[in-house]
Amino acid sequence: MATQKADAVIVGVGAAGGILAAELCKSGMKVIGLERGPRLATADFTPHDELRYFQRQDLRPSPKRQPITWRPNSSTPSIPLPILNYGNQAGGGTVHYGALSWRFHEDDFRVRSRSIERYGASAIPLDSSLIDWPLSYADLEPFYDRAEYELGVSGKAGNLQGNKVDGGNIFEAPRRREYPLPALTPDQSGVLFEAGASKLGYHPFSSPRAILSRPYHDRPGCSYCGFCQSFGCHIGAKSSILVTKLPEADATGNFKLLTSVMCYRVNSGNSGRVTGVAYYGPDGSDNTIEADLVILAPFIYDNTRLLLLSKTQKFPNGLANSSGHLGKHVMAHITPRVFAAFDDRCINIYMGPSAQKHSLDDFNADNFDHSGKGFIRGAQISVAAADLEGGPIGTAMAMAPPPGIRRWGAAYRDFLAKYFTRYASIVAQTENLPYADQTIDLDPRVRDQWGLPAPRVTYDWRRPNEMARAQFLLAKLEEIGHAMGSQHVWRAPLGNGMPGAHHEGGTRMGKDPKDSVVNRYGQTWDIPNLFVVGSSTHPTMSGFNPTLTIQALAYMSADAIVNRYKKKPGPLA
């Protein structure tokens, strides 16, 4: 058993933890980062292998060794989720993600107030636990800007200081300046989506991505090979934490990264403060780190699990859980989608960055009038490969054949042979509302490879507000598919209630310590030297991918820690 000391310990060095590590180290703090997987390098990502990385999920946690279990409601037995869409190595999910980098809208930070102002309180489902964020878009804008410029994001502004700009997302919140890099070049699917959506009067644009369209900060521009989602970038053009913030942290000499270690408890005494963490080493050894500051930044499941496992006499329901809100208000995106097939041309959708390629924002957030529609909030709509990855295995897994063709047999073979190169998937990513009974707790039956109880999510998105939204969007997606010139448009099945991508919540932030776990800086209301940073703190999820917001919040937390907390440790808000 080894004991080490540090000014700060960061559990999970991914989208949020990597930024905090670099920023705290640069301020002179000695930081130890704990990472349960390895630290890989760009050279590890050659060659691209769809079976290994997409199908067998090699850059993601193993559903067998590190299970997350799921049940739709508390009276159904849990089963392990078959696909875990987050990271399992230094850099976290930014290593394998599709690198979509959105700023949330202004109204994404005040969904409750905005909905009541426009539609009345009765528009909010009675069982939704919707609250506003404890900060505004304007508070976060400087940190969005910093994240885009320090990490390297490609895109086209649609709203420069309040002036709408053609070619960008005209629904975006005002930004102080252009993106650091021009938008990525659209492929054939983007060209058709652009033309079709424009014909319908919508406002399409090349999706902003943390993928370099040109060389930047000594890294090369994208080669459009198409291996983004599920894969590490073989040239380092994806602005993952591995190639951006970890080298910065290393350069300070103040950073120590421990890999293949599993944090299993946050230690605390009777002083009302935490004293560090306990973790298992790669050899199974039991070790301790003593630190003045503990920052939890793993994926959402381990935040709730760690706090539940770290309960004390003072906090019998989980550390920092005097509110009783730990593990609640879990959200996930689901993705209604249609497939559009073309007889007159190849699309070759396996080319170019593979996740949401070209987008429109006309039906996201509160960008359209929801009156009489039976639901609030919307979805980001884009064109993409079948499972945000364009290889043939992903296509055979995710591309439902059109009605009348089974998923096997001669007709299926002929369908794949003809349309693998001739299809696009049009997908909506929905802003599902928070509900208090969508929860994470400890599974009483299933344990992981370290013998820890598996996190268990209780979740079913199929609620009236969400079902009405999905049906509305499917009709829009079909309309876009036809406008793109497709001869065959059909719907994919909607699924069985299982959470989709981007799980968020569990340690939400708020204005009031009674209905939230942390403040806007991720500092727990109960314990000032314990922080939680990441999408587990999001009170609502927006229709956008969360990573850039996670990163902007991490910059904001780092700024508050370095410039205020260090001088006067104590509550920041």
Added chain:
Amino acid sequence: MNAHDESRRKFLVNAAVSAGAVAGAGLVPEALAQKEVHREPRDAESAGALHEGGERRGAFFNAQDAETVAALTERIMPGAPGKPGASDAGVLNYIDLALAGAYADLQNFYRRGLASLDAYCHKAHGAAFVRLDPAKQDEVLIALDEGKATEFAWPTAQEFFNTVRVHTMEGMFADPLYGGNKNFAGWRLVGFPGAQAVFTPDDLKSTQAFAREPMVGLQSEAKMPARRS
């Protein structure tokens, strides 16, 4: 056969010899690829078709199960002239290697699934699956797909069918390194060019099928000089 194919075949021989290691580690086995192999050409030719002719050279399946899996996967992805199917692509070989390595935890799943399949076929059609004609075999697949086949407990008929379907697609479309997708049969069927390092702006704009050779597989990567200094 061009030089590229020749080196691929040599590699497959090696991969077949070290089946478990290759499928299990999922890594590019550089040392293995660089090792010289001296074998009779006849052996090299048959390397990607280990079970053809009922030879018992499999890594996991016995001869009878191999025959059943070959027939089952061929109905999932049937071959036709100019349209390679499961047996053309070596799907059986892929699944056999996978069950001896990366998917070893599914060995019992397959044993029980295959036994249930034949029990059902005997009950519903009076013969084992491989003895039924293709039309009857398709009827069995529909019953599996729709969960209507009896005689299954664990795995259920649908669980078994879905898993075999997934593995069939993997064997069709995974890199030949893993023992299927023989001669890139699966990639050529659908028009996938393999892992290309670069697509140009003209490629992105093109409305034609991408035809620039070579198709790139992992075994050619494995022969590259060591990447790390």
